[in-house]
Amino acid sequence: MTDDDLDAAARAILTGNDRGGYTIPTAGLYPFQWNWDSAFAAWGFSTFDPDRAWTELETLFSGQWGTGMVPHIIFHRDDEGYFPGPDVWRTGTTPPSSGISQPPVAAILARMIHARAGGTERLRALYPRLLAWHRWWRDWRCVEGVACVTHPWESGRDNCPDWDPGMANVDGSQVGPYQRRDTGHVDASMRPGKEDYDRYLAMVQFGRACGWDQATILKDGPFLMADPAITFILIRANRDLAAIAGELGEDPAEPLAWAAELEDGLPGIWNDDLQAYCARDMQTGTFARSISSGAALGLLAGIENRAMEEKLGAIWDRVRYGIPSNDPASDSFDPRRYWRGPTWPVVNALIAVGLNSAGRTAEEHRLREETAALIRQGGFFEYFDPIDGTACGGDRFTWTAAIWLAWAS
Numbered sequence: 001m002t003d004d005d006l007d008a009a010a011r012a013i014l015t016g017n018d019r020g021g022y023t024i025p026t027a028g029l030y031p032f033q034w035n036w037d038s039a040f041a042a043w044g045f046s047t048f049d050p051d052r053a054w055t056e057l058e059t060l061f062s063g064q065w066g067t068g069m070v071p072h073i074i075f076h077r078d079d080e081g082y083f084p085g086p087d088v089w090r091t092g093t094t095p096p097s098s099g100i101s102q103p104p105v106a107a108i109l110a111r112m113i114h115a116r117a118g119g120t121e122r123l124r125a126l127y128p129r130l131l132a133w134h135r136w137w138r139d140w141r142c143v144e145g146v147a148c149v150t151h152p153w154e155s156g157r158d159n160c161p162d163w164d165p166g167m168a169n170v171d172g173s174q175v176g177p178y179q180r181r182d183t184g185h186v187d188a189s190m191r192p193g194k195e196d197y198d199r200y201l202a203m204v205q206f207g208r209a210c211g212w213d214q215a216t217i218l219k220d221g222p223f224l225m226a227d228p229a230i231t232f233i234l235i236r237a238n239r240d241l242a243a244i245a246g247e248l249g250e251d252p253a254e255p256l257a258w259a260a261e262l263e264d265g266l267p268g269i270w271n272d273d274l275q276a277y278c279a280r281d282m283q284t285g286t287f288a289r290s291i292s293s294g295a296a297l298g299l300l301a302g303i304e305n306r307a308m309e310e311k312l313g314a315i316w317d318r319v320r321y322g323i324p325s326n327d328p329a330s331d332s333f334d335p336r337r338y339w340r341g342p343t344w345p346v347v348n349a350l351i352a353v354g355l356n357s358a359g360r361t362a363e364e365h366r367l368r369e370e371t372a373a374l375i376r377q378g379g380f381f382e383y384f385d386p387i388d389g390t391a392c393g394g395d396r397f398t399w400t401a402a403i404w405l406a407w408a409s
């Protein structure tokens with residue numbers, strides 16, 4: 001296939017996964033609207049259908065809670081193909097949704113969509129919603145100055161070793177019987193294990209039992225970990241939101257202050273032993289034991305740190321394709337098991353956005369070429385083995401198609 005053929009195929013994936021105002025990540029495995037997937041879908045649409053790009057974001061924010069939270073899944077229509085569905089989450093919202101959020105990339109992508117394709121009035125209408133969501137992150141997820149997650153699914157990097165310390169303290173033994181659906185769609189050896197799922201469900205059951213009361217979840221919930229990726233994403237997203245505010249004639253003071261607070265909190269996730277920013281269990285103080293691509297997202301936020309960069313450079317050099325989700329030198333590295341080693345085009349794209357902003361064109365070029373090679377060889381899969389390039393997970397994947405169109409091609 002030529003790159004022109006791939007462009008056409010990528011557009012066909014986006015339009016094929018369009019369910020009318022929102023895009024599913026991939027048919028079968030993920031049949032609903034996912035939060036950060038949708039923001040990337042919008043970026044992809046902006047290359048050929050700007051109106052549809054803004055609609056994607058508008059539909060996402062139609063699921064925003066009164067608290068400002070934008071849920072990680074919006075269940076616009078029933079589908080038996082995914083577990084856990086709305087009957088398990090029981091959030092009582094309209095439209096039905098999950099009870100946790102996902103990485104707040106929407107402001108970053110909305111700014112780039114606006115720069116590429118215009119749509120000032122659509123952006124103006126979204127602005128207060130973006131601001132309310134960022135405020136929710138500040139009020140309900142920032143602890144000791146850094147952004148935390150209350151569930152690994154909230155991080156978007158489900159079974160990453162980042163979450164091992166917190167997961168160890170979650171009791172999954174009492175969740176009762178349930179039927180997973182994911183392992184019927186893709187290779188089970190590449191998915192999170194049963195013990196992971198038991199714990200994921202225990203966290204959902206806790207949230208449901210307290211009516212998704214955030215104060216209770218933060219104080220007494222089974223899991224609370226600082227997430228370097230979301231901390232860095234939120235620093236960048238708040239700065240981008242401030243820039244959007246400037247363009248719209250709004251006051252940028254709040255998002256700028258939130259970005260500065262997060263930057264001040266960064267020493268709290270600096271792991272001296274690893275010489276890197278790391279996930280940290282806020283209940284026990286324990287750091288994760290290996291360096292993940294969450295740390296590499298410091299580049300998205302423009303956080304410069306020489307020791308950290310040396311580590312990241314070495315990690316990148318240990319693989320052939322892109323930034324791996326976990327350090328190959330770590331004993332927890334598994335090149336095909338979801339977030340325990342594979343490279344994710346979508347994370348590479350975010351890192352590249354930061355490299356581009358910093359004028360680091362040689363590294364951005366390398367990252368783009370390595371990511372594009374994976375797609376040219378393997379197609380629009382969900383993620384890839386970073387050593388031999390094997391395509392993994394779901395096929396015809398929306399965000400992989402989107403980043404091909406908006407960045408990698």
Ligand code: 9WN
Pocket residue numbers: 025030034035036037072153155156157158182
């Ligand atoms: C749980 C949809 C989502 C992505 C996440 C990815 C995976 C879900 C799952 O799929 O998570 O939210 O069931 O594994 O980890 O980043 O948004 O593509």
